[in-house]
Amino acid sequence: MAISKPAVPPRIPCQQCPLRPRPSFRDFTEDELDFVASFKVAETPAEPGMAIMVEGERNPSLYTVLSGWGFRYKILEDGRRQILNYVLPGDMIGLQGNVMKEMQHSVEALTRMTLCTFERERFPQLFRSQPTLAFDITWIAAREESMLDEHLLSVGRRSAYERAAYLLAFLDARAQAAVASHTELRQLPLTQQHVADTLGLSLVHTNKTLRKLMDQGLVRWLDRGCEIIDAAGLYRAAEWRPPKEGARPFI
Amino acid sequence: MAISKPAVPPRIPCQQCPLRPRPSFRDFTEDELDFVASFKVAETPAEPGMAIMVEGERNPSLYTVLSGWGFRYKILEDGRRQILNYVLPGDMIGLQGNVMKEMQHSVEALTRMTLCTFERERFPQLFRSQPTLAFDITWIAAREESMLDEHLLSVGRRSAYERAAYLLAFLDARAQAAVASHTELRQLPLTQQHVADTLGLSLVHTNKTLRKLMDQGLVRWLDRGCEIIDAAGLYRAAEWRPPKEGARPFI
């Protein structure tokens, strides 16, 4: 057998992180960057459908998404599933594990992902030596809460049509800010089943609702995802208002 | 005119905080207590129905609930309201304001409340000099997120009956942990309208759903609140599982 290539792909040093230069993320000092780099213990890949975290288990590590999409969800005993939110590049996964003994939700990869891995036990050190980064952690948690608030408003009080439009607008806006491909190819890697489980609707009714958005020429549905055709029109239909947050930190 | 009593009631020093001795809250060191005491700028009362925070406004201060109940909510332009969560003694109000320019939700008092007031601008100081307290802030944010997750699961995937049972069990459990009156008088200071706006249901249907819980002898409805008659039965109906969290911090 010939000498095989190393299984692990080359690891990206935090100083050259491809996410950091993007306009939506805040600038870091040398010192902060060095700390984060020393804080990162691995770079983990994940394949679509793979479980990244499982409700009820303990997980000694937590992650930041370097690339790809995933989603957080909970399921009831009889199998009913509720998707809570999506995770995109720059988002943190598993912060709750610092507080609860066990994970209270699961996380699954939607596309191929790359995750920067950190260890929980070194968190106290971060809080002791890097107050600005510590504040960033709070920032991140508060942002997640804000998204959940909005989502709860949707599921509780908006009609199916409003919910669908709002979700797609929300995800498109996040995707633009986080991955900003600028290639005009605005795609969301979701199935209609994911949309249904996010909006609290049945698959059948979700399909009929999305059809209305399609008939208006706002989006198009591919086999395993959605393409935004008329973003401005979609935002209008959703009565979307961009959240007023400052430049975004991430670890 | 005779010498009038001072308008402000005597302020409770943090060192003698009535909440701290309760078993669900974690112990603080002298140092931490002194810091929190210096951090507190006022003690503010709030009457039922009063707005504590308003969506879209900036608020330089944030609060910890010393006594009483309140709730967080959002409203759509046409008046549809979604209650996001309730705030009980020991809970923090307005943490999101540290991140967002403007408040993304409103907060209203449900009963008469007493609030400990803090100033946002002194937060960096807390993060610099009190890493344990800083970590507590993250803890609090993560706990809120966890409650929202569960709530979203309810509204998205549970039936009206399941939702109602779950909400009452959830609030009873929180009330027991936070105020623990031990007087066997388990009351929740809500109207059915609040329940409806929390569960994403109409008032009429909420009433018919709560009736089922009443007919089973689990709860009783008073004029402006709900009394838990059979807590064990209610928990069973709700399939309630207590969250596994450690001793709870608060600022």
Place this chain on the structure above:
DNA sequence: CGTACTTTTGAGGACCATCAAAACGCGTGG
């Protein structure tokens, strides 16, 4: 080129919303 997943469509029924109005409790003022 079959198999598994996803999207689509139709039909019937359950759950929940809306409309309307009555009954009840409570505080206020006559």
Place this chain on the structure above:
DNA sequence: CCACGCGTTTTGATGGTCCTCAAAAGTACG
């Protein structure tokens, strides 16, 4: 003390949104 007004709870009737069941058509993948 009673009348009044207001907010809350309750009930009935009707209709719409959304669910469930069932099955077909389309698409990717090995």
